[in-house]
Amino acid sequence: MRLLNIENSGASDRVFQAVSESLQKSPFSFQGARILSGQEEGAFGWVTVNYLDDRLKQGLETTGALDLGGASTQISFISDSFDGSESPANSVAFRLYGNDYNLYTHSFLCYGKDQVLRMALAHQTQSGPESILDPCFHNGYSKIKNYTELYNSPCVSDRKPTSANQVFTHTGKGNFYQCQEVVKSVFDVSKCKYSQCSFNGIFQPILQGPFGAFSAYYFVMNFLNLTDTSVPLQSVKEALARHCATPWDTIKKQHPEIKEKYLSEYCFSGTYILTLLTEGYNFTAESYSSIKFIKKIKGSDAGWTLGYMLNLTNMIPAEAPDTPLLPHAGYVSVVTIIALVLFALFILSLRPLWPRCSQKPEIV
Ligand SMILES: O=c1[nH]cnc2c1ncn2[C@@H]1O[C@H](COP(=O)(O)OP(=O)(O)O)[C@@H](O)[C@H]1O
Numbered sequence: 514m515r516l517l518n519i520e521n522s523g524a525s526d527r528v529f530q531a532v533s534e535s536l537q538k539s540p541f542s543f544q545g546a547r548i549l550s551g552q553e554e555g556a557f558g559w560v561t562v563n564y565l566d567d568r569l570k571q572g573l574e575t576t577g578a579l580d581l582g583g584a585s586t587q588i589s590f591i592s593d594s595f596d597g598s599e600s601p602a603n604s605v606a607f608r609l610y611g612n613d614y615n616l617y618t619h620s621f622l623c624y625g626k627d628q629v630l631r632m633a634l635a636h637q638t639q640s641g642p643e644s645i646l647d648p649c650f651h652n653g654y655s656k657i658k659n660y661t662e663l664y665n666s667p668c669v670s671d672r673k674p675t676s677a678n679q680v681f682t683h684t685g686k687g688n689f690y691q692c693q694e695v696v697k698s699v700f701d702v703s704k705c706k707y708s709q710c711s712f713n714g715i716f717q718p719i720l721q722g723p724f725g726a727f728s729a730y731y732f733v734m735n736f737l738n739l740t741d742t743s744v745p746l747q748s749v750k751e752a753l754a755r756h757c758a759t760p761w762d763t764i765k766k767q768h769p770e771i772k773e774k775y776l777s778e779y780c781f782s783g784t785y786i787l788t789l790l791t792e793g794y795n796f797t798a799e800s801y802s803s804i805k806f807i808k809k810i811k812g813s814d815a816g817w818t819l820g821y822m823l824n825l826t827n828m829i830p831a832e833a834p835d836t837p838l839l840p841h842a843g844y845v846s847v848v849t850i851i852a853l854v855l856f857a858l859f860i861l862s863l864r865p866l867w868p869r870c871s872q873k874p875e876i877v
Pocket residue numbers: 581582583584585625626627728729732733775
């Protein structure tokens with residue numbers, strides 16, 4: 514919706530009108546609909562992960578949140594080296610259960626996996642060719658694609674080649690290492706006006722884990738059987754290289770139940786995920802193992818929605834609830850003892866009324 518609003522705000526308004534009309538008719542107490550900012554999306558994803566892990570209530574060390582969508586991607590974590598002063602736009606302050614948090618968060622619009630695929634294809638079609646041999650797609654994959662459709666997004670629209678071609682043939686060649694080079698072209702690591710950056714000149718403090726990676730991070734790594742981060746990063750890359758090198762026909766035969774669009778893109782998406790983590794966010798072979806690819810936590814989906822709801826309904830208090838001096842059983846025991854003592858005192862207070870023991874008359 515953030516992209517649609519940039520590209521065509523009239524269309525975005527019409528979506529909201531339709532959503533509002535429909536929800537007003539529902540039995541819910543509809544409070545309105547709006548586009549979530551990237552900063553909110555990142556921060557609420559972090560709240561969800563840490564709330565479900567029970568880390569906030571107990572004041573434990575928090576987990577960073579990595580969210581990958583189709584259009585944008587978010588990174589949010591607490592770092593001891595971050596107080597918000599170097600880049601206030603990346604700082605969100607929370608007081609939850611009596612603890613203060615200064616969260617670092619950034620949302621990269623256009624860096625969701627669908628938009629990055631457009632950028633990678635734009636990189637390969639700059640001269641407006643009739644066909645491209647793409648290392649990020651399997652050998653044997655071939656589809657005719659439309660230039661207008663590919664460049665119909667604010668993430669690439671300014672790069673549309675001024676060629677006469679309407680279409681190009683997108684052919685796969687299945688080479689992970691060459692794909693990594695194509696994907697690297699979407700990250701600009703040449704400029705940074707801060708003490709340190711991730712990419713595109715965006716400030717990022719020293720990474721501090723652990724991290725939970727969800728949404729498309731999970732869909733893709735789960736399909737590739739690569740969610741186990743105790744496996745060395747080098748072996749993960751080798752496994753992905755084998756997947757990319759598998760011919761398209763074989764892949765289709767191995768997974769007849771999976772949508773062809775998803776199936777054809779896992780080589781690209783896996784390569785993007787590893788490149789984003791290492792070249793973009795600066796995870797190393799060591800810190801890679803601090804990432805956990807997750808879908809659900811205690812049965813609830815990881816994502817921004819639960820965190821947003823918890824915030825909206827004030828379900829996470831700013832202050833810690835008063836902790837009782839005694840556990841519940843302790844209170845029950847004390848009240849029982851006091852009741853018994855009061856009862857005994859009451860009985861004793863009635864002593865003057867007790868009937869005296871009658872002495873038997875002496876028989877003379
Ligand atoms: O089973 C799957 N395999 C691969 N990709 C998937 C699967 N299910 C959803 N996706 C993709 O994951 C991405 C993230 O979806 P989400 O709905 O979180 O995107 P958003 O954050 O852009 O709204 C989208 O590109 C969507 O197409």
